[in-house]
Amino acid sequence: MSEPSENHVLVIGASGLDVVSRLDGVLRPGTSNPANIRTSFGGVARNVAENLARLGQPVKLLTVIGRDRLGEEILAHTRQSGVDVTHVHRTEKYPSGFYMSVLDADGTRQFGFDDMRVMDELTEAYLLYHSDLFEQSALIFLDANLPEPAMALAFTLAQKYHLPVCADPTSASLALRLSPHLRHLKLIAPNSVEAGILTGRPFDSSDRDAALEAARYLVNQGVETVFVTLAEFGVCYATSKTMGHLPALRTQIIDPTGAGDALTAAAIFALLNNLDVDDAARLGLSAAALTLRCPGTVLPDLTLEKLYSELAL
Helix, strand or coil: CCCCCCEEEEEEECCEEEEEEEEECCCCCCCCEEEEEEEEEHHHHHHHHHHHHHHCCCCCEEEECCHHHHHHHHHHHHHHHCECCCCCEECCCCCEEEEEEEECCCCEEEEEECCCCHHCCCCHHHHHHHHHHHHHEEEEEEEEECCCCHHHHHHHHHHHHHCCEEECCCCCCCCHHHHHHHCCEEECCCCCHHHHHHHCCCCCCCCCHHHHHHHHHHHHCCCCEEEEEEHHHHHEEEECEEEEEEECCCCCCCCCCCHHHHHHHHHHHHHHHCCHHHHHHHHHHHHHHHHHCCCCCCCCCCCCCHHHHHHHH
């Protein structure tokens, strides 16, 4: 693989704190449940930015955090990971973003909750003020936490400067925000639930044929490359020229949080460096496997060498 693109990737979207509880046994409503609880810094956009930076790709992050201690810690950690956080906006109106999830004893997510009110402050004015960052970018990545007017402007600026845009639907409640922009996407990486919402055809993650059909549908809507992630069933992918399925790499699951973001970041990194979609999918699965057995949202010692080593096992 060649050296990472010299121009930065501009990542736009959410940052926050993740609190993940993995139950020791069966969930008992109405009482306190023994669990292993961990915290780490998250947010889809922030996670993708950190993964890209750890792979050696220059990254600039546009996000909003509160003027609180948590915001300071998010900023410090993300900067330390190699992401340029010079242009992050801080607001007194809302607290920094927060996400909570409950996993069962096997590591499968049962519930998820988020407080991302702070994203209301990621405004059109904020993006316009930093329009020079668009002009200097190699690629844009955004998550669906962006308010719809800001998202529309991000696509307008990307088109103005002839930039490819990659996106993550983020959640079932936010995925449809991307629907008006599908024809302008270089890459989208929904999970099975999000893909079902975007296509209007719900399906289970075990249904590989339905996932391939969803990927084809999104390509027909104008998306250049589609990865439909299927958790333990791997990933389906499609472009106008090819399509396929790869099984997930066998690995211990400590925490699924962030695995999809790692897959997306590795796939973007691969495509930036002119690998074909099949190899991009393989590197994405490798990144997901490494993250699944990491007790955190991003593997702190992620490298390209680790991705290839995982594939060789």
